[in-house]
Amino acid sequence: MGATVCAAVEAAPDMELVARIDAGDDVAQVAAAGAQVAVDFTVPAVTEDNVHALIDLGVHAVVGTTGWTDVSRGRLVAHLGRKATEGTSVGVLIAPNFGLSAVLAMTFAAKAARYFESAEVIELHHPNKVDAPSGTATHTAGAIAKARAEAGLGASPDATESGWEARGADVDGVRVHAVRLRGLVAHEEILFGNEGEQLIIRQDSFDRVSFMPGVLLGIREVVSRPGLTVGLENVMDLS
Ligand SMILES: NC(=O)C1=CN([C@@H]2O[C@H](COP(=O)(O)OP(=O)(O)OC[C@H]3O[C@@H](n4cnc5c(N)ncnc54)[C@H](OP(=O)(O)O)[C@@H]3O)[C@@H](O)[C@H]2O)C=CC1
Numbered sequence: 001m002g003a004t005v006c007a008a009v010e011a012a013p014d015m016e017l018v019a020r021i022d023a024g025d026d027v028a029q030v031a032a033a034g035a036q037v038a039v040d041f042t043v044p045a046v047t048e049d050n051v052h053a054l055i056d057l058g059v060h061a062v063v064g065t066t067g068w069t070d071v072s073r074g075r076l077v078a079h080l081g082r083k084a085t086e087g088t089s090v091g092v093l094i095a096p097n098f099g100l101s102a103v104l105a106m107t108f109a110a111k112a113a114r115y116f117e118s119a120e121v122i123e124l125h126h127p128n129k130v131d132a133p134s135g136t137a138t139h140t141a142g143a144i145a146k147a148r149a150e151a152g153l154g155a156s157p158d159a160t161e162s163g164w165e166a167r168g169a170d171v172d173g174v175r176v177h178a179v180r181l182r183g184l185v186a187h188e189e190i191l192f193g194n195e196g197e198q199l200i201i202r203q204d205s206f207d208r209v210s211f212m213p214g215v216l217l218g219i220r221e222v223v224s225r226p227g228l229t230v231g232l233e234n235v236m237d238l239s
C-alpha cells in the first residue's frame with residue numbers, strides 16, 4: 001500500500017511527495033522534509049506510535065493501518081486535545097477502508113441492520129494479511145451492532161451448543177468470518193436474514209488502486225478537520 005500511495009500522490013496534480021519512510025526510519029524525517037500530511041500504511045504494532053509522533057510534530061495524519069481499538073483511539077483524542085490547548089491544531093483521519101465500494105457497503109449495512117433478525121459478516125482477503133478479522137469487518141460489525149442496539153434488537157438467533165470455533169469471531173455480538181485465499185485482494189459480504197428473506201451486500205476490491213481515490217480525498221480533507229475522524233464515510237458526508 002505504501003508504494004501504491006506514493007505513486008498516487010506523485011500523480012496527483014495538487015500534491016507533492018516530499019518523503020517516503022520505511023521500517024527503521026525516524027518519523028521525524030517527514031516533518032524535516034516539510035510534509036503537511038503523512039499517510040500511514042504500516043503494521044498494527046507500530047501505527048499508534050507513528051501517529052503520536054506525527055501529532056507531536058504537528059503533521060496531519062491519514063491512517064489506513066488496522067488494529068485500532070476504542071482505547072488506542074481514546075489515547076489519540078487525548079493527545080490531540082492537549083495539542084489543541086497548546087494552540088496546535090492537528091487532524092487525524094483513520095479509515096479502516098478507503099475503497100468507495102467498501103465505504104458504501106458499510107454505510108448500506110448500517111442502514112439495513114435494524115430491519116433484520118440475523119446479521120453476519122464474511123471478510124475475504126489475500127493470504128499475506130497479518131490480522132484477522134479485517135479492520136473493515138470489525139468496523140462493519142460495530143456499526144451493525146450499534147444500529148441493532150438502537151432499534152432494540154437482541155442477539156441474532158443461534159442454537160449452537162458446541163463447535164463455537166466454527167462460528168467465527170464475536171465482534172460486538174456480530175459473528176465475523178475470515179477467509180484467506182490466494183488470488184483474493186480484499187472483499188466483504190454482509191448477510192442479513194429474516195423469516196423467508198435474505199439481503200446480501202457484497203463489495204470487492206480487485207486491485208489496490210481501488211483505495212487510492214479515498215486516500216487522496218483523505219489527504220485533501222484532513223488538513224481542515226482538526227481532531228480525530230474515524231471512517232471515510234464522515235469525510236464523504238455519508239454517515
Ligand atoms: N484502510 C485501507 O483502505 C487499507 C488498509 N490496509 C491496511 O494497511 C496495513 C498495511 O497493509 P499492506 O500495505 O498490505 O501491508 P504490507 O505488509 O505490504 O506493508 C506494511 C509495510 O509496513 C512496513 N513496516 C513494518 N514495520 C514498520 C515500522 N516499524 N515502521 C514503519 N514501517 C513499517 C513494512 O516494511 P517492511 O516490508 O520493511 O517490513 C511494509 O513496507 C495493514 O494493516 C492493512 O490491513 C491495507 C489496504 C487498504
Ligand SMILES: O=C(O)C1=N[C@H](C(=O)O)C[C@H](O)C1
Pocket residue numbers: 066096097098125129130133134135136137185186187
Ligand atoms: O490487509 C488488507 O489488504 C486490507 N486491510 C484493510 C482491513 O483490514 O480491512 C482494508 C482492506 O480490507 C484491505
